[in-house]
Amino acid sequence: MSDPHQVLIVGVGSIGERHLRCFQATGRAEVSFVETNAALRVAISERYGVCGFADLDAALADQGIGRHPAARRITAAVIATPANRHLEIAIRLAEAGIHLLIEKPLSTSIDGADLLTQIVRQRGLVVGVAYVLRCYPALGAMRAAVLSGQFGKPVEIVAVCGQHFPTYRPAYRNTYYVDRATGGGAIQDALTHVLNAGEWLVGPIERLVADAAHRVLEGVTVEDTAHVLTRHGDVLGSYSLNQHQAPNEVTVTIICQSGTVRWETHAQRWRWMIHPDELWHDEPHETQPRDAAFVTQANRFLDAVAGHTSLLCSLAEGVQTLRVNLAALASIEQGCWQTL
Numbered sequence: 001m002s003d004p005h006q007v008l009i010v011g012v013g014s015i016g017e018r019h020l021r022c023f024q025a026t027g028r029a030e031v032s033f034v035e036t037n038a039a040l041r042v043a044i045s046e047r048y049g050v051c052g053f054a055d056l057d058a059a060l061a062d063q064g065i066g067r068h069p070a071a072r073r074i075t076a077a078v079i080a081t082p083a084n085r086h087l088e089i090a091i092r093l094a095e096a097g098i099h100l101l102i103e104k105p106l107s108t109s110i111d112g113a114d115l116l117t118q119i120v121r122q123r124g125l126v127v128g129v130a131y132v133l134r135c136y137p138a139l140g141a142m143r144a145a146v147l148s149g150q151f152g153k154p155v156e157i158v159a160v161c162g163q164h165f166p167t168y169r170p171a172y173r174n175t176y177y178v179d180r181a182t183g184g185g186a187i188q189d190a191l192t193h194v195l196n197a198g199e200w201l202v203g204p205i206e207r208l209v210a211d212a213a214h215r216v217l218e219g220v221t222v223e224d225t226a227h228v229l230t231r232h233g234d235v236l237g238s239y240s241l242n243q244h245q246a247p248n249e250v251t252v253t254i255i256c257q258s259g260t261v262r263w264e265t266h267a268q269r270w271r272w273m274i275h276p277d278e279l280w281h282d283e284p285h286e287t288q289p290r291d292a293a294f295v296t297q298a299n300r301f302l303d304a305v306a307g308h309t310s311l312l313c314s315l316a317e318g319v320q321t322l323r324v325n326l327a328a329l330a331s332i333e334q335g336c337w338q339t340l
């Protein structure tokens with residue numbers, strides 16, 4: 001399939017607007033969108049000079065009529081609504097033969113995941129989940145180094161993460177975040193990124209036990225602090241995250257048999273150490289604006305649609321991390337280990 005692609009963004013709230021802007025920035029896509037909020041629909045249409053539809057029916061019905069250039073045959077879509085709507089919208093679009101990039105988490109329930117997988121297979125569609133950490137250059141470089149075997153086999157992964165959510169998402173009380181049923185709480189909203197990255201780095205999680213609680217964030221009761229112990233085969237894992245500390249930091253350390261590697265989002269770098277009495281060796285890195293990873297993600301998705309590359313995070317990997325999220329929530333409810 002040749003450029004430009006006709007890409008429909010479904011939901012242009014906080015992250016949907018970023019996707020719209022970043023797909024435009026690729027220079028390879030004509031973009032239109034669906035947004036149920038009328039005021040936001042008008043604002044985004046005017047801000048980006050693109051066509052906005054009030055619902056999916058209108059967007060799909062308009063195809064081929066050519067009311068607006070971007071309303072020609074839609075070839076791909078990004079689903080950026082709250083997570084409880086992702087699978088229902090994905091199934092509808094997949095049935096129409098449209099390739100998909102679906103925001104994380106894939107859903108808040110496993111219902112519909114098998115049906116989507118079946119339709120995707122039957123129709124030969126490209127469908128990925130937008131776990132954007134996989135587009136951060138320093139994390140990708142660290143993963144390549146670990147996979148090369150130069151530090152020996154990984155034996156342990158330790159992730160320590162925190163962010164002051166009210167600073168970065170002041171409207172959190174008025175979004176999906178307030179309720180686990182719509183994808184809220186620290187596990188489904190934030191820790192899922194790091195758990196997915198951990199699976200990418202050292203393999204799928206096979207069992208886990210979790211602890212979490214609401215400790216600080218005002219105006220919500222969902223967990224804002226979470227700890228998860230994991231097993232990725234032989235690799236022992238530990239992940240902690242809170243959404244109220246001042247430092248905005250994600251540190252992921254992989255301890256291998258003959259060396260230790262560490263990725264630090266706040267420093268946009270990865271580093272390694274082999275001998276006990278040496279300093280960290282810092283790998284060269286470039287500082288990037290936040291949109292950069294999303295433009296990379298958009299380009300990688302369009303490349304996959306064009307058949308040039310595989311997806312950075314496949315539907316199957318997104319389903320696996322959905323199972324991890326649900327197992328973590330079940331572990332908290334039941335107070336015991338969960339096997340996936």
Ligand SMILES: NC(=O)c1ccc[n+]([C@@H]2O[C@H](COP(=O)([O-])OP(=O)(O)OC[C@H]3O[C@@H](n4cnc5c(N)ncnc54)[C@H](O)[C@@H]3O)[C@@H](O)[C@H]2O)c1
Pocket residue numbers: 010011012013014015016034035036037040055056080081082083085103104105130132175176183188189
């Ligand atoms: N990758 C990331 O870094 C990242 C960051 C934030 C959010 N997210 C994920 O993206 C998704 C959306 O999050 P957000 O922060 O943008 O939420 P948001 O509430 O800001 O935006 C969601 C938008 O979807 C619209 N919407 C709801 N139902 C719709 C429908 N049926 N059709 C069309 N539009 C509809 C809403 O009106 C709203 O504008 C969530 O799954 C969230 O977890 C990912």
